[in-house]
Amino acid sequence: MVKIEVLGTGCAKCKSLLKNVEKAVAELGVSAEVVKVDSIQEIMDRGVMMTPALYIDGKSMMAGRTATVEEIKRMLQK
Template sequence: MEIKILGSGCVNCKKLEENAQKAIRELQVDSTIIKVQDIREIMKYGVMRTPAIVINEKVKMAGKVCTAEEIKRYIAEEQ
């Protein structure tokens, strides 16, 4: 499973990444987290507000920091 964190590297982006790592640990899912900071790459996903989380190339949430529990639900949708 591939999880992408889209954003500039701001505090909210870092918190979203931490929450994603926590969700992965708790679910014991084999996953890779990739940080995407290039604005052109981010815009390819149609994301206008960051941070955003993309799982298996599907935008799950943009413009807010998801909790680990929300991310767990998104991961379950993609399994």
């Protein structure tokens, strides 16, 4: 099972990224645990300076923007 984390405090971009992640997971049919991390302390502890940020299996994949469904699908297929 893949662990996908969306880091953000709840802004529009963060919500959009979460929605895109959920759609990409559904379209690919992968087994994934999608977690929303909204703790400012945890976000800072990871060194994230701009949200939203996307982590897949503990690895930072992107930060500061919303990835498209297609971009997320490519990340998950690697």
